[in-house]
Amino acid sequence: xxxxxxxxxxxxxxxxxxxxxxxxxxxxxxxxxxxxxxxxxxxxxxxxxxxxxxxxxxxxxxxxxxxxxxxxxxxxxxxxxxxxxxxxxxxxxxxxxxxxxxxxxxxxxxxxxxxxxxxxxxxxxxxxxxxxxxxxxxxxxxxxxxxxxxxxxxxxxxxxxxxxxxxxxxxxxxxxxxxxxxxxxxxxxxxxxxxxxxxxxxxxxxxxxxxxxxxxxxxxxxxxxxxxxxxxxxxxxxxxxxxxxxxxxxxxxxxxxxxxxx
Numbered sequence: 001x002x003x004x005x006x007x008x009x010x011x012x013x014x015x016x017x018x019x020x021x022x023x024x025x026x027x028x029x030x031x032x033x034x035x036x037x038x039x040x041x042x043x044x045x046x047x048x049x050x051x052x053x054x055x056x057x058x059x060x061x062x063x064x065x066x067x068x069x070x071x072x073x074x075x076x077x078x079x080x081x082x083x084x085x086x087x088x089x090x091x092x093x094x095x096x097x098x099x100x101x102x103x104x105x106x107x108x109x110x111x112x113x114x115x116x117x118x119x120x121x122x123x124x125x126x127x128x129x130x131x132x133x134x135x136x137x138x139x140x141x142x143x144x145x146x147x148x149x150x151x152x153x154x155x156x157x158x159x160x161x162x163x164x165x166x167x168x169x170x171x172x173x174x175x176x177x178x179x180x181x182x183x184x185x186x187x188x189x190x191x192x193x194x195x196x197x198x199x200x201x202x203x204x205x206x207x208x209x210x211x212x213x214x215x216x217x218x219x220x221x222x223x224x225x226x227x228x229x230x231x232x233x234x235x236x237x238x239x240x241x242x243x244x245x246x247x248x249x250x251x252x253x254x255x256x257x258x259x260x261x262x
Contacts, residue, residue, distance in 0.1 A: 033147035037140055041155070044137060047089035048242070049118060049155040050078055050234070053171045054102025054162030054193075067162050067194060068105045074160065074193075074227040075109030075117070081235065083115050085243070092157060092238060093118060097148075098139065102162045104131035120148050149174060157242060158189040158234055163197045179220050180213075187241040191230060195223040 010016075019025050052071060058064045075094045082092040094110040096103035098119025110117035111133045119134035121141045130139055142148040152159075153175065161172050172192075178184055192198045199205075204221070207213045224230040 030144060030147060033142055033144055034150070037151055040137070040140075044116070045089045046093055046118070046138070046155065047087070047091055048093070048157045049095040050082075050092050051095045051152050051156045051159045052102060052106035052162065053097070053159065053164060053168050054106075055164035055168060056097075056099045056101040056103065057165070058101045058105075058163065060105075064163060067102065070193065070227050071102045071105035071160075071162055072109040072112065074230055075106040076112045077109075077227055077231045078234065079110040079113035079115035079117070081231065083113065090116065091242075093138075095120065095152070095156070096134070097121065097167075098130050098134055100129070100131055102164065104133060106160075107131055107133035120151055122148050153178065153184075156188060157186070157238060158191065160191045160193055160230070161198075162193045163201075169202075176217075176220055180217055187237075189222060189234065189237045190220055191222050191224050191234070193224050193230065195225050198223065 013019060020028060052075065054067065054071060055064075058068050060068050078092060079094055082090075085091050093116060094106050095118040096106045098107070098121035103119070107117045107119060108131075116135040116138060117133070118138040119130055119140065121130050121139065122145060123141065123143055130141075140151070142151075149171070152171065159175055161168060172190075175188075175190060179188060179190060204213075204218060208215055208218055222233060224233060
């Protein structure tokens with residue numbers, strides 16, 4: 001083949017960056033944000049997660065600092081417990097949005113216990129940069145909020161929601177809606193950490209009293225205020241629904257990542 005013919009050859013479509021970045025390539029970009037994390041989670045044998053939500057603005061010192069310290073300790077306790085479980089897959093891995101604040105605290109707690117943790121980052125004009133405590137091989141960057149939310153929900157067996165702003169409220173509301181409408185084909189625990197904060201910010205009792213949610217919907221949430229008590233509550237739930245001997249044996253050859261649906 002002549003040199004001129006080689007120079008005139010068009011790139012194959014999947015290597016055509018102009019096409020992949022175009023409007024017509026959008027569906028492929030969305031699909032990539034499903035398949036690339038799927039590949040990495042499978043490689044790292046991540047079977048399921050415990051997701052931490054909370055404000056990026058809560059720091060180790062200053063207002064609401066106790067929530068940072070509690071998130072760090074709770075994540076440490078979860079990781080210490082889950083890493084001691086028998087199955088060869090990684091169970092109940094701490095997962096966050098990968099940024100600062102409560103997310104950093106949870107990733108840091110998992111690191112304190114010598115375990116791995118996940119960061120599902122999103123490209124934002126402010127606040128959101130990967131914190132230094134998440135596992136590099138489990139550091140993800142998303143462009144699409146809805147694909148990031150999918151991965152929060154897809155592997156989660158429990159969610160721990162610390163005080164937060166619009167983003168945290170959005171994530172909490174979406175997960176509660178999925179649970180309320182029975183879109184989860186799995187049992188999932190939704191823990192609201194900081195009873196005083198949450199009952200001031202959202203008057204759940206008033207929602208039930210006015211009839212816009214049912215009394216049964218109140219049972220979707222569990223309020224906790226102490227890392228050790230929260231761990232005991234979480235362990236009881238996960239042991240009952242996911243760690244019975246017959247459940248472990250049935251799932252040994254097929255990690256939850258290949259089976260779960262949202």
